[in-house]
Amino acid sequence: MDEVLKNITAIVGAGNVLTGGDVGARRVDWLTGAPCRAGAIVRPGSTTELATVMCACHAANQPVVTHGGLTGLVHGAEAGPDELVISLERMTAIEAVDPVGGTLTVQAGAPLQRVQETAAEAGMQFALDLGARGSCTIGGNIATNAGGVRVIRHGMMRDQVLGLEAVLADGTVVSAMNCMLKNNAGYDLKQLFIGSEGTLGIITRAVLRLQPQQAATQTAMVSCDDFCALTGLLQHMRHTLGEQLGAFEVMWRNHYALLTEESGRHSPPLPPDAAYYVLIEVLGNHHAETTQRFEAAIETAFDEALLIDAVVASSEHQRRRLWAIREDIEGLLHHLNPRFTFDISLPILDMNHYIQALEQAVTERWPEGRIVVFGHLGDGNLHVTVATGRDEAATRRAVEALVYEPLAALGGSISAEHGIGLEKRDYLYLSRSPAEIAVMRTLKGALDPKALLNRHKVLPDAAP
Structure with a gap:
């Protein structure tokens, strides 16, 4: 490793190769807080630098693990002393915003929240949203095919990516920076890397799909007596609100009661004695029309006995208080330990x-x-x-x-x-058939024959 680190230092500069205590000071994920145990952390500043680094690692049979925002929950960022970490923390540029074409081009290390804010400044929105928005990175979102709270309307991260660029294990750069909705010219190579968790290539840049910004938001928390009413409420809101339904987030009573009455972390907006609590949010273009449509949907749900109680946020402050109960993962984990x-x-x-x-x-x-x-x-x-x-x-x-x-x-x-x-x-x-797992192994063997990228992750080392 000493020799390969010497070569890598010449590529990225001494200040961008961290060793010793600087490595141990890093954490490998948010959940456990475990220290990084990698042999070193390498911080390339561009796709070209990363490609050259990977070429050196490939020649030396040096395995690597990619780090983004380190908000993962399945130990996908763990690295051993014989592995190098490739951190994309320097590759954070927003390269271009095209409101007419509805695209944003970004480097993989950019935080999700920054992408959201940049889109908003251009009068657009980036549809993906999750609680770790301030820390998670676009590259990590793509590599894990992140979901979040807007999937019911806009789909997974896979649906927000038009094109991407990735560096393979041998340093080959695959640049498929497509910016069009329609492009059927052969295989859609970006799909190989979306959700592959860094095992097939290291994502460096992406072209993201933007949506028109919607100025009107209405949010309510409602409670339901039983599961039949809960699923009926979902169907009712889908049919009544149509494309405006932006979120339908459910908390079982055990979750809601823990974070309100039991822990005292949040004041309960509704009594904690119902079976289910639902955060419903709609997004529209016109405030008066969106409000009227939402209130009518809530009222008819009452009439049809699909819910037993409801509170509608009348301000952004109240909206954030409702969402804070749903997104208080830190409180949940603290009280269940x-x-x-x-x-x-x-x-x-x-x-x-x-x-x-x-x-x-x-x-x-x-x-x-x-x-x-x-x-x-x-x-x-x-x-x-x-x-x-x-x-x-x-x-x-x-x-x-x-x-x-x-x-x-x-x-x-x-x-x-x-x-x-x-x-x-x-x-x-x-969750995957033997034939599916066999195809996954074929892809891994073709793109990373030396098994240098995030080794031992995703695929079992041996068939069950």
Whole structure:
């Protein structure tokens, strides 16, 4: 490694190769806060520098792990002492904004929030939004195919990317910086890298799709008595609000009560005794029309007994207070410690039975155990936290089995939006067929034959 670091230092400069205590001072993810253990951290300043760095690493058989905003939750950024970290923290430029074409060209290290703000300054919006917006980077969002709270309207990160540029393991630059909605000239190569978690190439730049900015926002929190009413409310809002429905975020009672009444972190806008609490948000162009349409949808939902209570935000301050309950992940994890967190997807109509069965299984095995559930119900995505009072490896494996194994029969997924990383790779077979995994291995072998990029991540080392 000393020799390859000498070569890399000549490429990026001594100040952009961190070693020793400077490496250990970095954290590999937000959830655990574990220190980085890599042999060094390399900070290229351009695609050309990164390509030259990767060429040197390829020649020396030096494995690397890519770092973005380090907000991942599946240990995808972990690196060992024999690995180098490639950090894109210097590659943060917004290169171009085209309001007419509806595109924004950006380097991969730019934070999501900065992209959102730049789009807004141009009278547009970038549709992806998630709680880690201030820290997560566009490259990380693309590499993990991030989801967030606007998927019900705009889709995943995959739907926001028109073109991208990536550096392969041998330093080859694949630049597919398409800026058009329609381009059927051969294979859509960008799709290989979106969601690949840095295992096929290192994303360096992207052309993002922008949407028209919408000035009118209406937000409400409502409560429902049972799951039938909850799914009926979702259908009602879809049909009534149509394309204006921007978010439909659900908190089970256990989540809502924990973050309001039990912990005291938030004042409950609604009594904490309902079965479900829903954040509903609409986005429109005209305030009066959007408000009238939203209020009518809430009123008819009352008439049809789809909800039992509601509070509508009358100011941006009130809106932020409602969203703060949903987005207080730090508070959730603080009050459930030790705990195991999961990001799953499954058919909406199977959710109620699945959660009830999981809760029963957890409490039967660990009488002091509990589960907390919230998520993007309209997208089929739930975030489940299980606390058993114990955190040893054997307990983790037992909890993982309870959470993951029933998903196979339901056609669900062990990862809705967080990715696989190291944490879920041994369970990939529950969500992907042997033929699919074989194709994944073929792609990995073709693009990274030496297995230098984010090795051991996503794909199991051996077939189950």
